[in-house]
Amino acid sequence: MSRKKHWVAVATLIALAAVAGASTLQFRSGPDASGNRATAAGQATGAVAAAAVGQGGAVAARPAVRPDAGRDDGGTYVVVLREPALGAYRGEVAGLPAPPRRADARGKLRLDSRGAAARNYVGYLRTRQQQLEGEIAVRIGRPLAVRERMQHAVNAIVTDLGGGEADRIRALPEVLLVEEYREYVLDTDTGPGLIGADALWDGSAPGADAAWQGEGVVFGILDSGINFGSPSFAAEDPVDGYVHVNPLGAGNHLGSCAAGDVDEGRCNDKLVAGYDFVCGPPANLCGQPNIREEPGFGDSNGHGTHVASTAAGNRRDDVFRGNPVSISGVAPRANIVAFDICYTNTATGQGLCPNVSAVAAVDQAIADGIVDVINYSIGGGSQPWSEVVSLAFLGAVDAGIYVATSAGNSGPGPNTMGHLEPWVSSTAASQHGRGAFSVLLQVTGPEPVPEPLSPVLLNEGSNGVAHDATIPGTTPLRVSDGYDGDTDACAALPAGSFDGAIAVVRRGGCAFSIKVNNADAAGAVAVVIANNADGGLIPSVPGTAIPAFGVTQADGDALRDFARAHADATAMIGFPAVPLPNTVDALGAFSSRGPAGNFDLLKPDVTAPGVSILAADAGTTITGFEQLLGLKNGTSMASPHQAGAAGLLRQARPGWTMPEIKSALAMTADQTVLLEDEVTPADPFARGAGRIRVDLAINAGLVMDENAGNYLAANPAEGGDPSALNQPSLASGRCFEGCEFIRTFRNPTSRAQVWRPRLEGLQGRVTPASLKVPAGGSRSVRVTIDSRALPADGSWHFGTVVLEPAGGLLRDPLPVLRLPVAVSVPPPAIALPDLVTASIAQGQNGSVDVTVGNAGGSTLEFSVDNTGSATLQVADVKRGAVTSGYRSTLYTDPGADPPGAFASDDFVLASQTRIGSLFTEGFVSSGGALATVAQAITWSIYPDAAGMPAGDPQTSPGAAVWSHTATPGAPGVDTTGNHIGLELEAAGQDVVLPAGRYWLVVHTHATLANRWVWFAAPSGSGSFMVITPGADGTGTWSPVSSFAGLSMTVSGTVECGASWLGPVTPPMGRLAPGASRPLRMALGGAGLTPGTYGGNLCVASNDPVTPKAAAPVRLTVTP
Known part of the structure; x- marks a missing residue:
């Protein structure tokens, strides 16, 4: 398939409405009386029922998730339904009004998750879920065992399905998304002072009218649990004696701290609640091989404890490696809810976090109605509109919960970012002066x-x-x-x-x-x-x-x-x-970098300290390490600095929305961040807006809001434009000749303000030149970028929109605001037909029309050249809006059974072809970077054997006509975006294949948790093949027809022209982006006997990827 076919937008995924949640004290979204915790009567009446079984008591009754089953055998899935969850609901159902959003006792605006309207709608969703479960049972021919039901962050169920069953359910009109079980990888001393938190603690920050240390703010820490006995989480601060105030009332607790449950006695008035979604449902993983995890929210990994201590831990004076130290969380007087969603793989030492556990935790955070900030120092988020955890985060933001995430630890290479969701704020990691x-x-x-x-x-x-x-x-x-x-x-x-x-x-x-x-x-x-x-x-x-x-x-x-x-x-x-x-504000080399995949977004959002961070830690058992401190590196450590800062803003500016808090932190950030060489200034793809300064953010004179509807409408797979979102940054990868952005600002102060906007670093302008914003009002600016002088090669160029206050209208001077800008001019891309067919009578001449198009983003200049050789796109199938895929990994886990799972798709060569490049789109199930989690990658081409590959990589690798194994960083290998590309010449491979049908298999060598999944595609030959060979060598290739093919591009080199190919009119031309035109090619039949002939029309152009492209021509000569 040629790139011509990419011009038609494929829209198979309808965006999910934003979601939020409701519950009363000790209630939760989740299981009903059949193993789930809401009673059947409660569902029938629409009321939220109390938990009938504590978390500790539910563990043994339910099987573990099935992450290791092959595609045919199935596994655990999250099925997301189209009807909006609670927070996105706006009263569309007659008789069920939408729940209001109200200010809580401290003035923080949040969803009323405990009122009658919320309870009634949640009950309605439960009834609808049960109805659909019955329909699914009929469709798959068996009862459906539901692990978990969720109605707050997402409208979803968690259940076990066979691979074919999942495909059938995906086709139901009520179903939005079916996501297979996956596991994401776990990605203070001077830190709080560097980001300006101490100025809020003592009330000295400009614009501060009080001192704020997080009082009344509740942090939800989604991680490996918490060292509940650590002084960092005691009810009384060990240093200043502050006695924490429980927002639920003294002695009241949520989750597994309830009387008789596994964590009874472990909560206090700082650590007010906890949940276990690893040993408990929906994962139920305790007791499985190579898993270190205990019932309850205790921490035997250390990651969660360190993160919680950094965000909201108490002050502590202690000794570390013989040195007196003082540590504190950014918001030391805040409360904490521990959501245990991760376990430790004892075979590898790696922390892993099931998606089903994460989404259940977000759902619970909304249902409880007390969490203000979520920290998620875990991987994932590379597909914001089609990952269930990402959609759950959108529900949290819409419900009034700020979400801070890590950027990832796969740097310093480009395009290594995790968490590209525009509704969350991802955090890069830098040094803070002490290593x-x-x-x-x-x-x-x-x-x-x-x-x-x-x-x-x-x-x-x-x-x-x-x-x-x-x-x-x-x-x-x-x-x-x-x-x-x-x-x-x-x-x-x-x-x-x-x-x-x-x-x-x-x-x-x-x-x-x-x-x-x-x-x-x-x-x-x-x-x-x-x-x-x-x-x-x-x-x-x-x-x-x-x-x-x-x-x-x-x-x-x-x-x-x-x-x-x-x-x-x-x-x-x-x-x-x-x-x-060490050098302050120098990035950690591990910190992941942009751009944000193929999305017109600028990521990471901000930078915070994340190198050599000292905080509370945990040992390998949940007790016995109460005094432990640990020094850790990672964007996991940077994210809680941002979360803590957001919590302080949530306290100090309770009327600000979550996007407004995000914008204030970004626009007031310090841009003087350096690369890891400690000399070179970092660009926005490395630092985002810069290192956060919460002491400036509190006094931001303008903030920026956005709503869930616009976030969803920006989904590119549905024709949306992320660059149009009201983000505190501007990015466009399609800035041909120029591009425009509109950004809207609200004045949160009590007086009118005048601002002078300007553009730095790029050619262009900002209008109006003077921006007057009334008190409480909003005004917009238009930013116009002139990109005509920029190279049309896809490279990125950076600038800054600066808004400088005219001054004099407020008591305290307002900080200058800055929005980073990134633009790229895409190159042209020639598009030719997959095959040109023509017919002439023997001895006659004729002609045929051939369409040439420009599928790129800049002007294409082309000329016909039927000499020499050219590149032929043998297959070019992209996934479009498809979010599902099929495993293709040989597992490196000791004793893995099955040892692997593989996928394959076919391509046809019309003539002898030298294979030049291979490219396949996919993702890593854990969200980790392929370059770091895969030991190796293998490409194999098998001949066709009765409509399927003649072998497979596990049981018969020798049947391949060609195979190549290399590490992710080897010559010719490209793993950008977790897709897999191979340039054969650079890799030292010379593969020439005769005409025929062949099957491509691409697979990684990685652990089950880090398995690579090959994206399916909406176009192709109509089906493809999968196989999961057993350890005994049994198993055969099976066809899959749920999708038309797998996403793959196969390019080769062919000889140009043919004796019967004549002149082409016009022989050259220019095409604007997206344009096409026909060329007329003469055909000469002299000397040709009846039969079929093959040749190639070749066109040279300024396409930098394919300077000379070929279109196969098949001529039939009739008697």
Whole structure:
């Protein structure tokens, strides 16, 4: 299929209305009496029923989710229905008025989730869900076992389905979206001060009329649980003695803290509620292999505790690695609800978060009616309008809950962003001036000591004996005799060989603990383990009795060389650890970068501290680690800084909407952020608007609002335009010759204001030149970008819209507001027919019309050139609006059964073709970046065998006519956006195939949680194939006809022209974007006998991707 066929917009997905929720105390969206928690009577009457079974009691009664089933065997799915959930409801059903939105006791505007209108509509939705469940049961021929029902964040059910059943349900008119079970990856010291929180704490921020520390604000932490015994979450602040006020009333709690439930006694007036959606429904995962998770919301991972402490933890004065430290959450007097939605995979150590658990948690947050801010430091969100968790976040925002997310830890490459939802705010991670706490090893003699050894930075090992005292400078420094081998210190060392010494050994061949214990048995007082590859090393050494440290390969080799040259070498290992300085506002190299896929959005939204963040932590059990502090890196640590700042604004400016809070944080951000080299200024795709300054945001003189209807209408798959959203940024990837944006601002102050807008960094203008906004009123500006001087190559260019206050009208000076701008001029893209057919009589001449088009975004200049060779688009099928796909991964999990699942689609070659490139669209189920979660990628082309591939990658890989395996970063491999591309020449592959039908299989080598899913497509040959071979080798390819094909592009090289192809009129031309025109090609029949002939019409152009394209021509000569 040629790119010509992309001009028609495919709209198969109707956008879901924004959603919100309601519940009374101790009520929840969710299971009914058949295993779910709302009674059947409650559903019939429309009332919300009390929980009949506590979370702890429901675990054993329900099976675990089925993430490991193949496509044919099925798995767990979320089925989202079209009728709007509570928050999106606007009274469309006769007799059911919409629930109002009211200010709570502290003036915060939120959905009335506990009134009669909310209860009645929720009851209506439950009845409708049961009716549809009956229809589904008839359609699939069996009763439907429902794990969970949700009516607040989304109108959805969670159930187990076979793959074919899911496809049949997807076709129902009442169904909006069917999403397979997937798992997303888990992605303060000086941090709060850097973002300006301390100025709100003491009331010194410009425009502040009080001091705000989060009183009355409730944070929903969706994560791995919480270390409920930590002083960071005590009812009384350990430092200033503040006694927290429970918004539910003293001693009242929600969720699993209820009397008789698993977390009874673990809540207090700061930690007011908790839920377990991992051991409890809908996941029910406890007791499964390789899962570390306990019933209740306790934390045995540490991620959730650290995040909660950073956002809203109490003040604490403590000691960390021998250093006195003071830490605090950004909003230290706020309350917390812990939503446990993640577990630890003990085989990999990775934190994983089921989508079904996340969406249930968001639904519950809305139903409870007390949460003000959600923090979600977890992956996902790359498809905002077609991921159920993303849609749930839209429901939360519409209900009056701010959602802060991490940007992802897949940087610094482009297009690695997670959380592209325009209704949430994603956070990049930067340094904050204090880096890691490092132990210093100082070689003390003999003199002279080389400069690299004075000192050496050590990383203290984990899970072993703490280093709590200086090892004196007279201590011998000795290196292992086996240091240069691959198994150093894996066997017993000579007795006394390290008596009283610091032992230096090398990584490799066995566990770190074995090396340490062998050195200990030989007399060592401490062990330094050198890495055997580039990078740092933090050795885990459980079961050891002496301090252990990691060191880089280079430093280890330097220690080896010195110790071997000096038998009397000595060294000191200091205590306490030394806090190392770093450059403020330099991005972490891991921080993910834009652009935002193919969406006209600017992401990330903002930057916050996320490198070497010190906060409360948790151990591997839910008790015994109450005093633990931890130092962590990641955008997971940056997001709670933003969440905390949003909470302070929620308290200080209760009348602002969630988009207005987001805009205030973005427009007042500090743009002086640097790249990870600590020198180069970061562009908006790296920093967003900049590092947040909540002390300025509180005094923002203008804010920007948006509504859920517009967010949904912006879905590009439905013809929407995300660039038209009223965002505090401007982005367009289709800025041919110029583009325009309109942005609307509200004056939240009590006096009229005058602003002077201007455009910096790009050619263009902002009108009007002077903007007067009345008190409480709104006015718009038009931003016009002149892109005629920009290269038409798809590169991005940046600028800033600046709004400067004219001044003088308010007591406190207003901050200058800035909106980042990103524009790109797309290149032209030639489009030719898939096949040109013509017929002439023997001995006669004729002609045929061929359409050439421009599917790109700039003017196409073309000319016919039937010499040499050209690129032929053998297949070019895009997914359009399709959001479903089929697994294609060989699982790397030990003992995985089935070992993998694969998908395949076919293509036909009309003549001998050299394959040049392959491209397939897909996504990683966990939301992680393919470049980091896949060990390898394999491409295979199989010959056709009676309408299916002649083999498969697991049981018969040798049947392929060609196969290639490479790592994601190998030459010729492109994994941008989690799609998979291969340029064969760059990869060193030369594949020439004769005419015929072939099958392409592309699969990753990754864990089940990080499986790659190949997008289906609305066009193609009509069907494709899937297979899930068993561990015993059984299994056959099965056709799938739910979609017409899989998304794939196959390009090849063919010879141009044919003896019977004549002149083309006109031979050249120009086409505007989206335009097309016919060319008339002469055909000469002289000397041709009756039969069929093949050739190629070739057209050269300024398309940078395909400078010379071919269209196959099939000529039939009749007698």
